[in-house]
Amino acid sequence: MDRPIRVLVAKPGLDGHDRGAKVVARALRDAGMEVIYTGLRQTPEQIVAAAIQEDVDVVAMSILSGAHNHLFPKVVNLLRGEGADDILVIGGGVIPDDDIPGLKDAGIEAIFTPGTATSDIIYFINNNLKR
Amino acid sequence: MNIEERLLAGDKRACARLISMLENNDREAFELVKKLYYKSKGAYVIGITGSPGSGKSTLTDKLTKVLRKANKKVGIIAIDPTSPFSGGAILGDRIRMNDLSLDKDVFIRSMGTRGSLGGISKATRGAVRVLDIFGCDYIFIETVGVGQSEIDIVKTADTVVMVMVPNMGDDIQAIKAGTMEIADVFAINKSDLDGADKTKLELEMNLDLNEEKSYRPPVLKVAAGKNQGIEELIMSIMKHKRYLEESGELKNRRIRNNKQELIELTQDELIRIIMEKAVEKDLLDKLAKEVTEKNLDPYTAKDTIVNLIRS
Ligand SMILES: Nc1nc2c(ncn2[C@@H]2O[C@H](COP(=O)(O)OP(=O)(O)OP(=O)(O)O)[C@@H](O)[C@H]2O)c(=O)[nH]1
Numbered sequence: 001m002d003r004p005i006r007v008l009v010a011k012p013g014l015d016g017h018d019r020g021a022k023v024v025a026r027a028l029r030d031a032g033m034e035v036i037y038t039g040l041r042q043t044p045e046q047i048v049a050a051a052i053q054e055d056v057d058v059v060a061m062s063i064l065s066g067a068h069n070h071l072f073p074k075v076v077n078l079l080r081g082e083g084a085d086d087i088l089v090i091g092g093g094v095i096p097d098d099d100i101p102g103l104k105d106a107g108i109e110a111i112f113t114p115g116t117a118t119s120d121i122i123y124f125i126n127n128n129l130k131r
Numbered sequence: 132m133n134i135e136e137r138l139l140a141g142d143k144r145a146c147a148r149l150i151s152m153l154e155n156n157d158r159e160a161f162e163l164v165k166k167l168y169y170k171s172k173g174a175y176v177i178g179i180t181g182s183p184g185s186g187k188s189t190l191t192d193k194l195t196k197v198l199r200k201a202n203k204k205v206g207i208i209a210i211d212p213t214s215p216f217s218g219g220a221i222l223g224d225r226i227r228m229n230d231l232s233l234d235k236d237v238f239i240r241s242m243g244t245r246g247s248l249g250g251i252s253k254a255t256r257g258a259v260r261v262l263d264i265f266g267c268d269y270i271f272i273e274t275v276g277v278g279q280s281e282i283d284i285v286k287t288a289d290t291v292v293m294v295m296v297p298n299m300g301d302d303i304q305a306i307k308a309g310t311m312e313i314a315d316v317f318a319i320n321k322s323d324l325d326g327a328d329k330t331k332l333e334l335e336m337n338l339d340l341n342e343e344k345s346y347r348p349p350v351l352k353v354a355a356g357k358n359q360g361i362e363e364l365i366m367s368i369m370k371h372k373r374y375l376e377e378s379g380e381l382k383n384r385r386i387r388n389n390k391q392e393l394i395e396l397t398q399d400e401l402i403r404i405i406m407e408k409a410v411e412k413d414l415l416d417k418l419a420k421e422v423t424e425k426n427l428d429p430y431t432a433k434d435t436i437v438n439l440i441r442s
C-alpha cells in the first residue's frame with residue numbers, strides 16, 4: 001500500500017519561536033510526508049495525545065531552551081505507556097554532544113543538531129520506520 | 132482485545148488506526164466497518180467552512196468547549212490541502228485546539244485532501260462513521276478553506292456553518308459564487324474588527340431574496356478569538372438541528388448524503404476493477420496509441436475498456 005508517512009512535528013518546552021521546526025515541517029512535506037504541526041509550548045502529555053489521535057509513524061521534537069534531557073525521554077516513556085512503542089521518536093535543537101548518548105539510551109533514536117541538512121532527517125526517517 | 136472491541140471500548144489508538152486504514156484504502160477496514168456500522172448511534176455532523184484564515188479552527192475549538200460543558204463527546208476532523216506536487220501536506224489546524232488534546236471525550240484528527248477537490252477528503256465520510264461508532268455525539272468537519280468549490284461538505288454534514296469575516300472585500304464575491312446555498316448558519320467571525328455590521332446587512336439583504344424558503348439561515352456576529360457569541364452560535368446550530376428533525380428533513384438529508392456516498396463508493400470500486408484489468412493487459416497504452424494513430428476512434432476504445440468489467 002502506498003501511503004504517506006505521517007509525522008508529528010512538536011515543540012515541547014518554553015521556546016519562543018519555531019522557525020527551525022517550520023523549516024523541517026516544510027522539508028518533510030516536500031518529501032511527500034503528512035506533517036501534523038501543533039505549534040509552540042506543548043507538554044509531553046499533549047504531544048503524546050496528538051501522536052495517538054493522529055496515528056503518526058514519527059514524532060519529531062525540537063528544543064532550543066535546554067530542557068531536552070527531561071522532556072524528550074518523558075515523551076518516549078508516555079508513548080510506551082500507551083503501547084505506542086512502534087512510533088519512531090527523533091529530536092533536534094541545541095543539544096550538547098555530551099547529552100546525546102543518554103538521550104539515545106532513553107529511546108530517542110536520532111538527534112539532529114543545528115546545521116543538519118533536512119535531507120539527512122528525511123533519509124533517517126525513511127530508513128528507520130518501526131512499522 | 133482486537134481492534135473492534137477496543138474501538139467500542141473507547142480506545143483512541145484503535146479509533147486512530149481504523150481511520151488511517153480507511154484513508155489508505157485498506158480492505159480490512161471496510162470489513163471492520165461492515166460489522167461495526169450497526170453500533171453507530173447517528174452522531175450529529177456539523178460542517179465548518181469558509182475562506183482561509185477566517186477562524187474555522189479557533190471557532191471549532193470554542194464550539195467544542197461549549198458542547199463539552201454539556202458533557203457531549205466530540206469528534207473533530209480537520210482537513211488541510213495536500214500538495215499536488217509532493218503528495219505531502221502540512222496539517223496545522225490542531226495549533227488552535229491544543230487545550231482539547233487531553234480531554235478524554237474529544238478526538239481530533241487532521242487529514243490531507245489527498246487529491247480531492249471538494250473541500251474534504253475521500254476518507255472523510257469513513258472517518259465520520261468511525262467517530263460515530265467510537266461514540267461521539269457531535270462531529271465537526273473543518274473543510275480546507277480554499278473558498279469556492281467546497282460543496283462536498285453539504286453532502287456530508289447535517290448543519291453547515293459558513294464562517295465569514297468583515298471587510299474582506301470578498302463578501303459579495305462569495306455570495307455570487309453560491310455560498311448562500313451552502314450555509315445553514317452564517318457566522319461573521321472577527322466581529323471585534325470593523326465592518327461586521329455591514330457584512331451582516333449584505334448577507335441579510337441577500338437572504339431576503341429567498342422569500343419562499345421555510346428555513347432562513349441566521350446571521351450571527353461572533354469573535355472566536357475572544358470567545359464572544361459562541362453560546363449564541365451553538366443555539367443557532369441547535370435550532371437548525373431541531374428544524375431538520377421536526378420537519379423530517381434530517382432523514383431526507385441523510386438519505387441524500389448516503390446516496391451520494393454510494394455513488395462515489397461504487398464509482399471508485401468500478402474504476403479500480405476496470406483499471407486493474409486494463410493495466411494488467413497493458414490495454415490503456417495500446418489503445419491510446421491506436422487512437423493517436425487513427426486506427427481507432429476514442430469511443431470504441433472506451434467501449435473496449437468498459438467491457439472489461441464483464442470479463
Ligand atoms: N481579530 C480576531 N482574530 C481572530 C478571531 N478568531 C480567530 N482569529 C485569528 O485568525 C487567524 C486564523 O485563525 P484560524 O482559526 O487558524 O483560521 P482557519 O480558518 O482555521 O484557517 P485555515 O485552516 O488556515 O484556513 C489566527 O491568527 C486567529 O488568532 C477573532 O475573533 N478576532
Ligand SMILES: [Mg+2]
Binds near residue numbers: 223224
Ligand atoms: Mg484551520
